[in-house]
Amino acid sequence: MDSDIQNWSQLWSHKKATKLDIVQLSERLQKIEQVDKLKRFFIPVLLISSVAIMVYRLTFNTSNFIAIALVISGFLVSLAPLFRTKSKTLNVATLTNKRYIKLEITRLKGRLDLPKNHFLISCIVIPLGMGIGYFSSLENAALEEHLFGYFILVTLFLALLYLRKLSIKKHQNHLIPIISDLETVLVNLEECTSKYT
Amino acid sequence: MSTKAHRFKSIYEDSKDKIFRLCLAFSGNDMEADDLFQEVYIKVWTHLDSFKNESQINTWIYKTATNTALLSIKKRNRTNEHLQQWKHTHFDSEDPMDSYATMDHKMGLLFLAISRLKEDHRIIISLVLENHSYQEISEIVGIPVTHVGVKINRIKKELKKKLKG
Numbered sequence: 001m002d003s004d005i006q007n008w009s010q011l012w013s014h015k016k017a018t019k020l021d022i023v024q025l026s027e028r029l030q031k032i033e034q035v036d037k038l039k040r041f042f043i044p045v046l047l048i049s050s051v052a053i054m055v056y057r058l059t060f061n062t063s064n065f066i067a068i069a070l071v072i073s074g075f076l077v078s079l080a081p082l083f084r085t086k087s088k089t090l091n092v093a094t095l096t097n098k099r100y101i102k103l104e105i106t107r108l109k110g111r112l113d114l115p116k117n118h119f120l121i122s123c124i125v126i127p128l129g130m131g132i133g134y135f136s137s138l139e140n141a142a143l144e145e146h147l148f149g150y151f152i153l154v155t156l157f158l159a160l161l162y163l164r165k166l167s168i169k170k171h172q173n174h175l176i177p178i179i180s181d182l183e184t185v186l187v188n189l190e191e192c193t194s195k196y197t
Numbered sequence: 198m199s200t201k202a203h204r205f206k207s208i209y210e211d212s213k214d215k216i217f218r219l220c221l222a223f224s225g226n227d228m229e230a231d232d233l234f235q236e237v238y239i240k241v242w243t244h245l246d247s248f249k250n251e252s253q254i255n256t257w258i259y260k261t262a263t264n265t266a267l268l269s270i271k272k273r274n275r276t277n278e279h280l281q282q283w284k285h286t287h288f289d290s291e292d293p294m295d296s297y298a299t300m301d302h303k304m305g306l307l308f309l310a311i312s313r314l315k316e317d318h319r320i321i322i323s324l325v326l327e328n329h330s331y332q333e334i335s336e337i338v339g340i341p342v343t344h345v346g347v348k349i350n351r352i353k354k355e356l357k358k359k360l361k362g
Contacts, residue, residue, distance in 0.1 A: 011304045012326040017217035018231055022209045026202040029242045093244040093261040096339025100264045185316045
């Protein structure tokens with residue numbers, strides 16, 4: 001072995017780990033894991049049962065059925081990228097650094113696009129669904145109630161658009177520097193691969 | 198204690214020193230190294246159920262640690278200012294070797310110099326100093342075995358330059 005490496009290696013090996021209470025850490029992690037298991041069970045059960053109840057009660061009203069379908073689709077569209085990108089980062093323990101960085105960049109870019117594209121669809125679809133549901137229940141209502149309904153829906157639409165704008169800005173400020181740093185690391189790794197081929 | 202907790206503890210005992218050294222070399226200061234160290238073992242716990250092949254434990258834990266370290270880039274952005282200040286105090290003295298006369302200080306200087314390398318270089322040199330083979334380094338980092346040696350030579354030159362100040 002090279003003498004520099006040997007000297008550094010000797011110095012290096014003298015450094016020992018600082019104390020980490022591993023028993024306490026594993027107990028804490030076990031508890032978190034149990035809570036997560038419960039969440040994984042109860043959240044879908046709650047979601048499916050509430051949707052089932054709503055659909056069952058409104059089956060005979062086409063407008064309401066469309067309204068619920070639109071609102072649920074709006075929420076699912078905004079959540080879809082989170083599930084899609086999460087699945088790509090599961091293999092932290094098996095992926096090489098290069099592959100992991102590539103997937104992480106893709107995941108972060110997916111998060112960057114989240115408010116841009118998916119939230120825009122949600123901004124339109126959710127108020128539309130709510131509008132259909134609301135106006136179908138106001139067939140014989142007075143003009144004031146209709147106007148109030150329009151006012152609420154337009155306000156909701158504008159509020160969602162504003163939240164989308166804020167979200168885009170926040171995502172860009174937070175994620176763009178990280179993506180750029182990770183891309184630099186990737187370029188360094190690839191430079192090594194391409195330079196000597 | 199559950200079977201998983203026993204297994205976790207055993208992996209921790211076997212790997213703690215080398216993983217801590219990697220964390221310290223990557224971050225350059227004890228405070229961030231401690232955070233990263235804990236983060237690595239949280240990831241180890243999370244992925245422990247999916248790990249089957251005991252013979253691959255070394256590569257497995259290093260992939261977990263190095264990938265976690267690379268992702269700590271997110272945190273480094275936030276603490277960069279603090280780190281720059283810390284480096285200024287500890288590293289940018291007129292003659293660093295004079296102030297690092299004892300072994301502990303030389304060791305500190307080595308870790309600090311490594312932390313000033315590019316991210317992938319920090320990982321590779323850490324693996325070299327832990328006596329990993331070129332094959333293992335290639336499997337962890339994701340570069341061809343044939344290029345590992347060339348890369349190490351470049352890192353060595355760079356590190357020597359940094360240590361000379």
